Amino acid sequence: xxxxxxxxxxxxxxxxxxxxxxxxxxxxxxxxAGPVGKELARRAIRVxxxxxxxxxxxxxxxxxxxxxxxxxxxxxxxxxxGTNVEYAPxxxxxxxxxxxxxxxxxxxxxxxxx
Numbered sequence: 001x002x003x004x005x006x007x008x009x010x011x012x013x014x015x016x017x018x019x020x021x022x023x024x025x026x027x028x029x030x031x032x033a034g035p036v037g038k039e040l041a042r043r044a045i046r047v048x049x050x051x052x053x054x055x056x057x058x059x060x061x062x063x064x065x066x067x068x069x070x071x072x073x074x075x076x077x078x079x080x081x082g083t084n085v086e087y088a089p090x091x092x093x094x095x096x097x098x099x100x101x102x103x104x105x106x107x108x109x110x111x112x113x114x
Contacts, residue, residue, distance in 0.1 A: 044079035047111035054103040
C-alpha cells in the first residue's frame, strides 16, 4: 500500500492514552488559590462591580451591601454575589406598586462572560 510503512495497518495511529489523575482534578476544582478558584474570584469581582454600578441609589445602603464570597462543598467551588438587605428582592423584581429595577441579574449576565 502506498503511504503506509511495512507492517503497519492503514489508518492506525500512535494515539497516546490519557488517564486523568483524579486527585489532581479534585484539587484543581476545590483549591481557592488554584486557577479555577482564581477565575471564579475574578468573575465574582467583576459581577460585584457591575451590580454596584447598576444598583439604584437612595440612601446607598443597598449598593454598599453588595458583596461576594467563595464557597466550596462536595461539588467543588462556587461564588455567591448578592446582598443581605431585606428589601433587595423588591428592588430587583419590583412590586405591585413599584417597577423592577434589576441590578443583580444584568450584572451576572454582563460580568459572567469572559
